[in-house]
Amino acid sequence: PDADAPDAGKGQRVMIIGGDGYCGWATALHLSKRGYAVSIVDNLCRRTMDDQLGFNSLSPIKGIHERVRRWKEVTGLDIDLFVGDVCDYEFLGAAFKKFNPTSCVHFGEQRSAPYSMMDRSRAVFTQTNNVMGTINVLYAIKEFAPDCHMVKLGTMGEYGTPNIDIEEGYITITHNGRTDTLPYPKQGGSFYHLSKCHDSANMLFCTKAWQLSCTDLNQGVVYGLSTDECDMHPDLVNRYDYDAVFGTALNRFVIQASVGHPMTVYGKGGQTRGFLNIKDTVRCIQIACDNPAPKGDMKIYNQFTEQFSVNELAAMITEAGQKVGLNPEVITVPNPRTELEEHYYNAKNSKLQDLGLDPILMRGEFLETLLKQIMEYKDRVDQRLILPGVNWKESSSIATTMSK
Ligand code: NAD
Numbered sequence: 001p002d003a004d005a006p007d008a009g010k011g012q013r014v015m016i017i018g019g020d021g022y023c024g025w026a027t028a029l030h031l032s033k034r035g036y037a038v039s040i041v042d043n044l045c046r047r048t049m050d051d052q053l054g055f056n057s058l059s060p061i062k063g064i065h066e067r068v069r070r071w072k073e074v075t076g077l078d079i080d081l082f083v084g085d086v087c088d089y090e091f092l093g094a095a096f097k098k099f100n101p102t103s104c105v106h107f108g109e110q111r112s113a114p115y116s117m118m119d120r121s122r123a124v125f126t127q128t129n130n131v132m133g134t135i136n137v138l139y140a141i142k143e144f145a146p147d148c149h150m151v152k153l154g155t156m157g158e159y160g161t162p163n164i165d166i167e168e169g170y171i172t173i174t175h176n177g178r179t180d181t182l183p184y185p186k187q188g189g190s191f192y193h194l195s196k197c198h199d200s201a202n203m204l205f206c207t208k209a210w211q212l213s214c215t216d217l218n219q220g221v222v223y224g225l226s227t228d229e230c231d232m233h234p235d236l237v238n239r240y241d242y243d244a245v246f247g248t249a250l251n252r253f254v255i256q257a258s259v260g261h262p263m264t265v266y267g268k269g270g271q272t273r274g275f276l277n278i279k280d281t282v283r284c285i286q287i288a289c290d291n292p293a294p295k296g297d298m299k300i301y302n303q304f305t306e307q308f309s310v311n312e313l314a315a316m317i318t319e320a321g322q323k324v325g326l327n328p329e330v331i332t333v334p335n336p337r338t339e340l341e342e343h344y345y346n347a348k349n350s351k352l353q354d355l356g357l358d359p360i361l362m363r364g365e366f367l368e369t370l371l372k373q374i375m376e377y378k379d380r381v382d383q384r385l386i387l388p389g390v391n392w393k394e395s396s397s398i399a400t401t402m403s404k
Contacts, residue, residue, distance in 0.1 A: 030286065060377075082095040110195075138202065155193060155218055160186070162344075215299040223278065253317050275307065324372055
């Protein structure tokens with residue numbers, strides 16, 4: 001079957017929680033275009049955080065109502081919108097009853113590690129929002145849509161950086177002569193990452209206790225701006241974060257290189273992580289929706305396509321930047337995080353490819369195209385947002401504002 005056919009998702013009803021965010025918006029449009037009935041659930045708290053901290057998406061994003069209206073105008077396709085908080089169970093239950101999803105893709109969490117390390121209240125918010133929201137989704141499925149497949153976004157950061165290969169979710173261990181297949185050990189490196197570890201444990205428990213169908217996707221760092229659908233109209237443009245709190249490694253480096261700011265490598269730069277293009281994120285979610293997990297047996301996939309160290313990223317951007325007339329520089333700044341800066345890293349990622357993912361690689365012209373695209377928004381860059389702002393060791397018990 002052709003995954004890009006206009007009726008590829010016929011019969012599927014996908015609720016996208018966090019559908020106003022970076023991954024969620026691109027996914028909502030990708031699935032809508034392919035014949036899935038799509039609804040977006042979002043409380044827009046990500047936009048509020050930007051307002052509170054004085055940040056902004058590099059790309060000029062429209063409000064969610066305007067986005068959805070524009071999508072209808074451009075494609076004739078409807079996306080149902082439910083604006084509310086998944087931590088509010090009455091709201092979530094009403095959305096479930098009204099939309100009756102066959103899959104529920106849960107992106108709707110506070111997803112920044114630095115944000116979770118700013119101060120006590122944000123650490124508590126991150127874990128309350130994320131863990132409570134996920135428990136509510138699990139209950140809503142149990143109560144209102146027991147056949148609905150839950151697809152939950154976790155992170156590769158749940159595994160930390162162990163000195164052995166990282167398996168996809170489970171590891172078979174022989175100990176004192178006995179063998180078992182167990183959840184792979186988790187060691188989150190921030191209150192955010194730990195919220196995902198707690199989510200995974202809660203999901204695994206509910207999958208077994210209530211015979212739910214759940215897939216946990218340990219996603220790597222997502223990069224890029226374009227997807228076919230977000231490119232269809234300027235009002236459909238995705239968000240692109242570059243500040244020190246919500247911006248992720250590659251996306252931030254690309255902006256720094258574009259505006260002539262040295263790329264800020266934290267510490268030794270040997271930190272190695274899994275990465276994937278946003279165009280692959282949306283395809284991975286489609287694959288997950290099309291392959292529901294059997295009830296009672298939680299599937300776990302590592303959702304990334306390539307692994308790079310921070311130094312490798314900086315070198316690749318330097319090379320690509322020179323080709324488009326820039327002169328990128330690299331500086332080392334003290335690492336604000338508590339993490340290993342040189343370590344073994346070898347994570348498995350074959351399961352999504354076995355199900356049909358044909359990865360887009362970072363090499364070649366991709367970085368040059370991204371740099372050119374980002375340079376068009378150069379005038380919107382606020383250089384004050386570029387430097388690292390949150391130190392793990394200095395996380396305060398008193399609420400902080402970022403305005404200095
Ligand atoms: P994002 O912040 O852009 O989007 C998350 C969306 O969820 C926002 O629109 C926000 O308003 C919404 N939300 C948060 N809490 C909510 C709540 N209680 N009720 C309703 N809506 C709520 O984040 P993103 O980059 O799109 O990430 C999406 C998911 O993927 C997150 O769970 C994140 O942890 C995971 N992930 C992202 C990356 C990445 O590189 N961006 C990497 C690994 C995993």
